Amino acid sequence: MVETLATLVPNAGALNLAVLEALDQLGLGVLVKNMGTGRYEVSNASAARILGVEPQAVVGAQDSELFDVNLSMAIRAADLQAQAVPSGVRAEHKLEIGGERRDLLVWRQPVSIDNTPHLLSVWQDVTLTRQREQQLQTALSQLEQQQKANEALRRDVQDNQVRDTVSGLYHRAHFEEQLRREADLSSREQREFALVAIAVDNMDEIRRLHGVEGCERVVESLGRLLRANTRAMDSPCRLGGDRFVVLLSGVGLATAHSRMEHLRRACTQHIVPFNGQQIPFTVCMGVSSFPHTAGSVEELMRSADRALSSARDKGGNRIVLASIQFVPAT
Secondary structure: OHHHHOOOOOOOOHHHHHHHHHHHHOOEEEEEEEOOOOEEEEEOHHHHHHHOOOHHHOOOOEHHHHOOHHHHHHHHHHHHHHHOOOOOEEEEEEEEEOOEEEEEEEEEEEEEEOOEEEEEEEEEEOHHHHHHHHHHHHHHHHHHHHHHHHHHHHHHHHHHHHEOOOOOOEOHHHHHHHHHHHHHHHHHHOOOEEEEEEEEOOHHHHHHHHHHHHHHHHHHHHHHHHHHOOOOOOEEEEEEOOEEEEEEOOOOHHHHHHHHHHHHHHHHHOEEEEOOEEEEOOEEEEEEEEOOOOOOHHHHHHHHHHHHHHHHHOOOOOEEEOOOOOOOOO
């Protein structure tokens, strides 16, 4: 196609004019410029339309006579660059034409006509195509964001089914299921795990001084501290009110005591801001382990509760370990 168009001059013949007309029907603009004089010798109607000029004004005119200074300089610079590439150059331009930003694809091919250097250029206006591509990308981006939002909502709904809305910790039902699984795994693999019963000290006093909302802020803070101080494999849970429990997978009494001591100190140092005031709080804990302090899930819970009661009786803000069971040899 390029070789045929390269010979286009006025009255060059029926075939060339037919090709020029076919490209015009496709919306492709064709220009041939004499690089010696800088004047256009061939133009079809689509080229004039794309460049925003009158068709009859193109042939015989220079860029400076057709366009404003900025556009004229931009076209002239691109033409000179293309003249140095015999194989032709494909470029994409964003030009200000008729007060509108246009996206144009241009193929420029240096040719020689009567031993005079010319430049053939074929122009395509892709503004609408680019706009549709941008609209499609925007729509796809919005769809992706909506899918992410839906997924986040789905996770939130699932979380609300298994997590307490105030503390962000698991509900009792989920915790009891995890406890049964851990006990089964421990029995089969002969490994231990720990259970920690936790209570907020003096919650009645906090409620008296700061009301129910103040108690909820304390519960929120303790929930965050519990999540920060436990692993993904552990199961912190809110049993209700000021009672909490944590399943520590695969650890014994000593390790559980060390980890929970870190949590106890964090609670002691943590201040809950509320209505311009600060609410300090402490916790007490009872730690039991399976199978050393209890041989069943039910006894494990009771063992942790007894240790917790002992911690409360001793003034709170402390950890008490459940007694290890000694089974006589038979």
